[in-house]
Amino acid sequence: MGFFVLRALQRSRTPLSRLLSPQNPTFQSRWITSTTDLHKPEASAAAASEAPRPEIPPPRTPVGGARVHISSPEDAIEVFVDGYPVKIPKGMTVLQACEVAGVDIPRFCYHSRLSIAGNCRMCLVEVEKSPKPVASCAMPALPGMKIKTNTPVAKKAREGVMEFLLMNHPLDCPICDQGGECDLQDQSMAFGSDRGRFTEMKRSVVDKNLGPLVKTVMTRCIQCTRCVRFATEVAGVQDLGMLGRGSGEEIGTYVEKLMTSELSGNVIDICPVGALTSKPFAFKARNWEMKGTETIDVTDAVGSNIRVDSRGPEVMRVVPRLNEDINEEWISDKTRFFYDGLKRQRLNDPMIRGPDGRFKSVSWRDALAVVAEVMHQVKPEEIVGIAGQLSDAESMIALKDFLNKMGSNNVLCEGNGIHPHADLRSNFLLNTNIGGLERADVFLLVGSQPRIEAPMVNARIRKTVRATHAKVAYIGPPTDLNYDHQHLGEGPQTLLEIAEGRHPFCSTLLSAKNPAIIIGAGIFERNDRDAIFAAVETIAKHSKAIRPDWNGFNVLLLNAAQAAALDLGLIPESKNCIGSAKFLYLMGADDVNLEGVSNDAFVLYQGHHGDRSVYRANIIFPSSAFTEKEGTYENTEGCAQQTVPAVPTVGDARDDWKIVRALSEVAGSCLPYDSLAAIRARIRAVAPNLLSTDEREPATVSADVKPEFQYNMSMSGFKSAVENFYMTDSISRASKIMAQCSASLLKK
Amino acid sequence: MIASTGRLVGRRLSEIRHIFRQSPIVGSSNAPRRFSTALNYHIDSPDNNPDMPWEFSEANKERAKEILSHYPSNYKQSAVIPLLDLAQQQHGGWLPVSAMNAVAKVIEVAPIRVYEVATFYSMFNRTNVGKYHLLVCGTTPCMIRGSRGIEEALLKHLGVKRNEVTKDGMFSVGEMECMGCCVNAPMITVADYSKGSEGYTYNYYEDVTPERVVDIVEMLKRGETPPVGTQNKLRIRGGPEGGNTTLLGEPKPPQCRDLDAC
Secondary structure, eight states, rough: OOHHHHHHHTTTTTHHHHSTTTTGGSSOOOOOOGGGGGSSSHHHHHHHHSSOSSEEEEEEEEOGOOOOOOSSGEOOOOOOETEEEEEETOOHHHHHHHTTTOOOOOOOOOOOOOOOOSSTTTTTTETTTTOEEEEETBEEEEEETTSSSSSSSHHHHHHHHHHHHHTTTOOGGOTTTTTTTTHHHHHHHHOOSOOOOOSOOOOOOOOOOSSSSSSOOGGGGGOOHHHHIIOOOOIOOTTTTEEOGGGOOEEEEEEEOOOTTTTHHHHHHHHHSSEESTTTTTTOOOGGGEEEEEEOOSSSTTOOOEEEEETTTEEEEEOOOBBTTTTTTTOOOOHHHHGGGGEEEEEEEEEEEETTTEEEEEEHHHHHHHHHHHHHHHGGGEEEEOOOTTOHHHHHHHHHHHHHHTOEEEETTTTTTTOOOOOOGTSSBBOOOOOGGGOOOOOOOEEEEHHOHHHHHHHHHHHHHHHOOEEEEEEEEESSSSSOOOEEEHHHHHHHHHHHOOOOOHHHHOOSSSSEEEEEGGGSSSTHHHHHHHHHHHHHHHHHHHHEEEEEEEEEESSHHHHHHHHEEEEEOOTTTTTSSSSEEEEEOSSSSTSOOOOOOOOEESSSSSSSSGGGGSEEEEEEEESSOOEEETTTTBBBEEOOSSSSTTTOOBBBBHHHHHHHHTTTOSSSSSSSSHHHHHHHHHHHHHHSOOBOOOOOOOOOGGGGOOOOOOOOOOOOOOOOTOOOOOHHHHHHHHHHHHHHHHHO | HHHHHHHHHHHHHHHHHHHHHHOOOOTTTTSSSOOOSSSSSSOBTTBOTTTTOOOOOHHHHHHHHHHTTTTTTGGOOOHHHHHHHHHHHHHHHHHHHHHHEEEEHHTSSSSHHHHHHHHHHHTTSSSSSOOOEEEEEEEEEHHHHHHHHHHHHHHHTTOOOOOEEEEEEEEOEEEEEEOOGGGOOSSEEEETTTTTTTTTTEEESOOOHHHHHHHHHHHHHHOOOOOEEEETTTTOSSSTTTTTTTOOSSSOOOOOOGGGGG
16 A cells, blocks of 8 residues: 555655655645734734735626615715725615625625624624624624725634534535525635534434425524514514524424415525425425526516526426516515426327317317317307416417407406406506505505415515505405504495595595505406496595506506406407307416306317316317416516526427417418517507516506596405415416415415 | 554544543433523423413403503513513413413514513423422532532432422422522522412522532421521621621721811
């Protein structure tokens, strides 16, 4: 053995004596050396000033697009970060000043959207004339402060903090799901020491059961309390807390309790270590193996920005993308976890129901020919098209154009009711826009339960209520909104009282500066929707909710397709078209009531999931889901966004608009577009706002131009528009995770 | 040569570590690390579950109201510690989860905020204790003066383990950190829950010996009240044994100019 070593050493031509001499660094054991003389701020300042360096280093770009908004010049103060002067507004913390200056300060407990805890101590920096390193996340920046982030003191402080954090942290990165995207891993590589001095036993903590979504490995927890603050501040469920003290401290619920929040999945993202990870994603993939596709969510009308992480043909997980105007950096649990529905119950091939009532796979050619033949046999006005809640604008315009060409004008989108009004955009959009809700000081929710209809809008309202103590009043069935609210009543009776000024809440509404009235889209299904809208418009007029600088008249839609459908004019000609239909074209419509459809009607279901409508369908066209196609969706505030295909589609499925286009050709009334660009050119003619992607197109015409007339209002109370938050569309109904959620989180 | 030295050093280090690991810790089980409190989570049991009804007694409701009056009405949560203490006294020295829920209702916060406080402070007992809860100071001065022997004597006499209640429900022994009687170390505290929150006492017994603590336990068992304070008959409170040796006369007045002479 020694011989080989000797040979190897000789070959490397290094004199053995040099190798073995203590001066050689490779053979010295590396200990954590302490340069005590540099640990005093004066000394280190002196040491730093000795080093020759330019007066003012070149400016750096702010970290993570950090923005500074200085309202008036006297509010600005100047601080120096590593010698580089930055102007920041008063009240910013040292950490934020460093971000503006382009210095990324390591942190665990600090999160820009949560309150400041200051308990991880990772963000220590040196401040001149301060005797000790300063926790930058909790220290307000003062004028002329000289912040040093790169000095031996700061480095030593971080290294020390990191050593303490790793003391009780299991080094199980190889089996940890956070591995590869772990803040602790990254920061210990960047700022930590390469060894620790801890030789005692590590502690272990019992794992908690937070429900079917969040997996806990509490031994990995570093007690940053981000999850506690998130649950308390953003999600509004005060279930999590910090229990115990000292080294026995742990995060938990104390009593056995599931985290019953529709935003609980976000704790997975904010957890800087692997203590809270995704349960459905556990041990499925590593983050570097996946392809991220930046797309948008279609489970509700908010259009949260998401990234779909896929590996090969499989969607592995969904994570949020930052969009300050829509979802900030949160997404709802349904958005995050319904993706497993994309792999189940999928329709692969075109299928025709045989005489025995069973479906049989056929080729596209045959299926299209059958449908075209049937369509020519029925009267044009008996053809009805219904777009589903997940339909994109392209396929909806294709469907509308095709049926119009066939002579029918009965095209509608489910969720919009039987007689929707599409003339005034302000009558179906969230005119205040989601970000604008933060400026409101009084909310009136009319038949809308934003917590289950649009959790991201609810999070905004909650944020506003917490920040400005805005008042919330609610009319509708009893519900649990996670902020203080006044339950005024259950139905139109209360609405009338407010409209006529007889209700005690009127005084609050009248004294409000920026009142926001939010009408739930569940009202679209009521026959007296016009009367309710008229009452709400009266209230809006009295409370001055519609002004040139503020539009507080809002409709909160339920589905991703609704806004675009109304913009494209998917409005049926006759009110009971479904009952009289002989040919029903269901383009992903699963939530439409098919009981009234006559038995001899021919039902074509075109969709990606074998869901409710398939039971009635005579023929099935498989289409691709939102993760597999490029499509335009308009969210409830009127912002058009596009999905991007992340994975290939399954089986013989095709994009919706392509199927419609193919069918139109077989049926002999060919649509004049063959490509997505051509179909978008057609959309430009109908609703050009759908093409200005990621831009909010506000409604310009107000409700004032509406003709006045008398409506009858029924006094039956408002109903919940969403029965089960976790199962609202065909994808989430096919999802196993969502089924688990409904079973465990919704049980009373 | 270096390799063999390294090996030697390594072996020596592991030996040293081994010695430290094996160091006997009196009064504890074989757990490698000890924590100040019991479990940080709740396990349902017949006498401790959220469904158990629990309310402040009428007299204590008045006291709770009085405690709340010390704080501004929008900072009711500040009363969490005194109210938990009151609840503990009422419930025989410990806090079932339903008592914490009741406190949370009074101060209008989520229950978890109360659990956080109750788990943080070791003087809130979340498991059953005896009517007389004996707390032995385990901090350095008392430890040097033999607190481990005292705890051992108590545990042996009562036949229980630490934090365990005797069969008759009378006594339990726990450990407490410094209670500020270091000059009279070692010391124990007796929290007397036998008379409810009205007759609740919390007495210090200082300068105890293993024999004396057994006497104290026997006296408590007989229903007597042992004299509180130092148990060393030769000492008066914190004074030295056998009377003062210094400062015997009147202390000299401070040196300053004679104001009367002005």
